[in-house]
Amino acid sequence: MRQKIIIAVSLLLFFLVIYLITKDFFSNHAKNEENPTEYNLAKLRSIDSSQFCYKESRHFKLSMKGLNAIVIDSAYRIFIAGENEVQVLDSSLNKLLDFTTDSTADAIFFSNNKIYLAIQNHVEIYDMKGKRVQKRNPYLNSSFITSLVAENNRLYVADAANNVVLCYNEDGSLKSIIGKKDSLKGEQGFIIPSMYFDIALGQYNDLWIVNPGKHLLMNYNEKGDLRTSWGLASMQLEGFSGCCNPAQLAILPDGSFVTYEKGMERIKIYDQTGKYKCVVAGESDFNSKAINNFRLDAMVNDIATDLNGTVYVVDAVSDVVRMYVKK
Amino acid sequence: MNTTLRAGVVIGLCGVGTLLAKRTLNGKTVWQLDPSKCVQCGRCATSCVLTSSAVKCVHVYEICGYCDLCGGYLKPEVKDLNTAAENQLCPTSAIRRKFVEEPFFQYDIDEKLCIGCGKCVKGCGAFGNGSLQLQVRHNICVNCNQCSIAINCPADAFRRVPENNSNLLKGFTK
Amino acid sequence: MQSKNKMIIQINERMWNRIAICAGIFSFVISILVIANYLQMKRADPVNMKVINTLVERLNQSPKDEQLRDEIRTLDLLSRKAYFTSRWQIRTGGYLLLIGLAIALISLQFIELNRKKQPVIPGEMNEDVLLTQKNSRRWIAAGGITIVGVSLFLAFLSYQELEQKFVVAATPASVKQIRENKQPENNKTPLTNEADNQTVKKTELVEGDTKNGHPVVEEKTRKAIENSETESKDNFSEFRGPGGFGVASQKNIPVNWDGTKGENILWKTEVPLSGCSSPVSWGNKIFLTGASATRREVYCFDSKNGKILWTTAVEKQQETVTQVPKVSEETGYSAPTPVTDGKGVYSIFSNGDMIALDMLGKKMWMKNLGVPENHYGHASSLRLFKDRIIVQYDQKTSPKLMALSAKTGDIIWSTIRPVKVSWSSPIIANTGSRVEIITTADPYVASYNPETGEELWKLSCISGEVGPSPAYANGMLFTINDYSKLAAIKLGDQPKVLWETSDDLSDIPSPVADDKYLFVATSFGVADCYDAQAGTKYWTHEFNNSIYSSPMLVDGKVYLLDRTGLMHIFKADKEYVSISENKLGEKSVCTPAFTNGHIFLRGEKNLFCIGK
């Protein structure tokens, strides 16, 4: 009798095991399983629609790929550098000029009828016929130029590999080095944790340099003396998010700043004093599919402005240029 | 009769063995996670057969920015950039923050504490250089025949890789 | 000797027995402790404690609360301590359990080994081989039947034609085309239903309002159908013409003019309030709407001389919230085009105001549909079906498609549909066996029965912020949106996507099609021509300027207006042949109306009448 009970109980247990296994196997347990350590960035990423003061007026593709840098001159001509190629368009997007380069330019600038291109570690200068006029020697072979601007016989070059901005004379001779780390002068140098280091010319052709690691925009004179700076590190819209932002900078004709932040993708406007004004574009304006994926690159390769106050954005995900105008 | 059958079985087994042996890789294969596919869903922390998962966060120092404001270490919107409990993003405070010099900090992962949830990986990817990445640690992994995380991974990021090439870290140079 | 040996064994056995019992009890206690610990750890997971999280949230709100800060730190420390202690306890417990069990097992094995030496007295030989076998057979059969039964039952319960579903979901276009060929070609029939119904109305209003020279024979229904058709086609009464297909059945439309010099411009009249809405016509009346943030007006122009016959302002309605709707500069406060049926003209504005005026500008009825939650501003134009007005009201919360009585403004039916905000207008097409209202909005193209509002079919082939309306010709529907795709859908009982492409997608201009060709214009100034059936691209032409206006297909020509006001006229053919380019002298984003050999075109400021 006792044996029978034991056997019955054992067999019951055995069938229980089979039942448990079968149930576990055929049921979809992964579903509805919440992530206990969810790090929800959606709330941070979303931007209230009332904050937008710009809207996309149009966007356009070009007949080249890998759009990388853009600049607009006072005649509303658009200079765009793409994969081993540079194109110049007029305001109604007719192609004016198209020439190839040895390598993809990382930065482009137009001044005095000359097109300045930053090609890896050196600067190349082209004329408006697409002919290379000059190829300058690199500052150091290790240099990596991420941005350049030219003004009044000066050429400023941002070298992200050496954490300095170089100021050149017209003949290509080095005039001064801005932002070199110098503990005697109390100069801490630029902190560039990732390869984003942008400079721009302000309202009065003054030089603004992004110090991404410190979340600062710094204004220097040509001798390399710091005049003023502003910036706030914050996830909120008012500040610059992440480890090293803003990644791109452009300055509107009225002197207000257009900044692009990577990571939490947003393009914002600050007024002349560095006070946050509003948003030009947020993540939803770019390809939202790419947000979740592991990326080492930013979604926007460059931003620029024209005299009308239109903001031009090089969308790296869709490989288009987007134009934003005031609402 | 039996002898013939036996001979048949032996030949069959050897046949299968050699057929498969031809396809084999010399050495062994291990499970590894591809960080470029990972979406940090948190299942690595819960699905591993080991209670403290064999998947850990690994720091690729080479691409770290050594920032003070680290998206992988600090919660968003912290006021002070310090190691206080309320500031740490990691649920098990497995990331150690070490001052190097102004303004650089070194971040190390304490693998004993890391549960592989990927929270810091997401933070680092969203706000930083992406130097924090999840990897299967093969000194902990028991190399199950069928990885139970792989079965639950929504991104299909797990696969068997040859042991001598078992590191799929991005930006890692050695 | 023998007995001594036995003694040793016995002593040993007793000792082993005791050890086994002790170890067993020990293991049992440990296992219970471990399980309890495990459950406790599961329940209060210290790693992800809610208390701490809420405290941290509170700290975020009041960042200077030092006390709260300390509280968090202590709690965090405590919870971590507790967690690690339980982990250590479980680990140690596990080892202890293992050791205990191992000792118990070893001792029990020893006992077993000793016991085995004693012979067992065999019982009766009572096994009946045959009976056993019989029993076995029965039970195996029973087990087999159970397995078959259970699996069939489960299979029956959960059967859902998975494979079929997947195959359908993954069907490439070629397979669909084969099915397509089997469908009868019955889509060339005109819009009988619609026309049929209009005849009734026609009889009342021909004498009064329409004087466009077409003889109307009232007695014969058949002729009346034809007439009403030409009538309604001549009366460009809706946005993009009858049905909204972008096709006007006009002939002898001017191809040359110059707005700057006044060449071929019959008249131009300034429109008091601006708007993106396009003109519609009935007889010799041209209707237009305009609005600002605070004012909303409907205008009636005389088509002969451009005089404003009447202007009716929409008064503030009581139920209207005074709030000004949020609209983008480009959409404006009056983007939807009105619709007219010869008895009245029906308009809708960006704040949800709807007004019906009779042909003399007197208010028939008026209502507010609720300020639409639409971040660029409501833009979907009205459509007319029989005696009802179709409103596509795709706003953020409860987007819907409605049919309102043209006479009273009462809602006849309203279908709530789970779509995102859209700016496209519905079209009404007779697809052979039925008349359908076809709408486009993220995430699908959907068709509705105009009588009941029932959904007839839907296809998810569109997404994003849908602006362009669909085009329809010869049983084919074309939908397009930027960042989505251009899809050609063969209509019928089971609509199928015939082909699709994602080159040059439009976000504002709607496409237009005839039997052979599909023309697509994009806001960045590119126009494409496709083979409507096969989807092969015949040509692409880049215009220098951006285009917001939708192309119109008139008399074998495509009229495409760019934003600078330049009208590009080219042949509706497989090669791009430009006929002319005509300046308006004013920017424009509106779609022209074609009526009576004239073109009515709204510029930024003026309404133009172009004709010879």
Next chain:
Amino acid sequence: MSKKLISIFLFLLLIFSGIDSMAKQRFPKPEFEKKYTVPDTQIPASRALWLEYFDVFMLVICLSVVTWFVLKKRSRLGVLSVSVFSIIYFGFYRKGCVCAVGSMQNITLGLFNTEYHIPLTVIAFFIIPLLFTLFFGRTFCAGVCPLGAIQDIVALRSISLKKWVQAMLGLIPFVYLGLAILYAATSTDFVICRYDPFIGIYRLNASFLMFSIGAILLLMGIFIARPYCRFLCPYGVLLNWVSRISKKHLTITPAECIDCRLCEDSCPFGAIQIPTPEKIRENRFITVKRLMFFCIVIPLLIFLGGWTGSRFYENLSMVNLKVRLANELLMSKNEANESQSIEITTFKSQGKPEEKLYSEASVIVKQFYSGGWILGGFIGLVFGLTLAQLTFVHYQKGYTPNKGTCLSCGRCMDYCPVKKGEK
């Protein structure tokens, strides 16, 4: 082989060196004032390869020792000590992985999926126990298999089950085997590994479900010896077949059986065949009739099983991740609700075309449809053959172990009063 390896290595080196320069350019190191060396990212190595081969070596050693104990020494104590060693080595040290039971699935996957590179050790773990069984009986089960050993050690108060219960439960491993092979062949999952009951105990780390299954089986194993081996183990099926034609096998008596019946109750697995007296010989006519009956019934059973399997194929295929995802995606479309599972959001973020997923899923479902036929047919065949076998009475003299089901544990040997060399 080595040439190929070197070329692969060089290729990888090339790739990595390429990445190297890029990474350096992309992420400049901060300029540290102090002397600071960037710490190396630690990549701990996995278990050394030679240790894997050592496992194979240990397997062969253990098998040889157990075989020697069973066939030559006739020592139960010896078998038991090897069991303990197996539990310690293959169990607690090797954490029960890889085991011969699970290796079956790798073999199947390797045969069906050419992209899968099966390690040599796994092949060895699959083949060696089968070869030993082919010549010496199931000595692998006796004391080498860590799953069997742990159950064997707790089998203390065994109660013999009724023969028909054994016969019925004995069919479960066939179903399990069929399922395991189906899922391995479709690259879906390794079922046997997923529900390995004792691996959690060996790892001292497992989910609650796994622990409870293991604990239940061990608890009942005290009374019903080795429940997993007898009523679940799919590898046991293969060993059973092979063991039937084994060259040598454990014998209860070292010499000639004297029918003393002392060993009758000694086998906890009910694997001792009792001598059948001639007198109960059945009517020949009935036997023939029954045989004819089964000749018709077996094909019918195969068809019935196959048909049932083919009806059940959707449930079978829903275990597959891709099918599950495709189904969820389809469902979520119809429902149009906002909250989506991680799988769906992840899939959408990857930007893979949905059509591709659907067509892949439909291919897998199709595989499961034919798989369902084969699996069902196989189960039907097994049922039919078992039923047919049960109509024959095997006449024999003396007490012998059933070569198929005997696990060569050696318990019965101690009961035999006959000494070696005696007549």
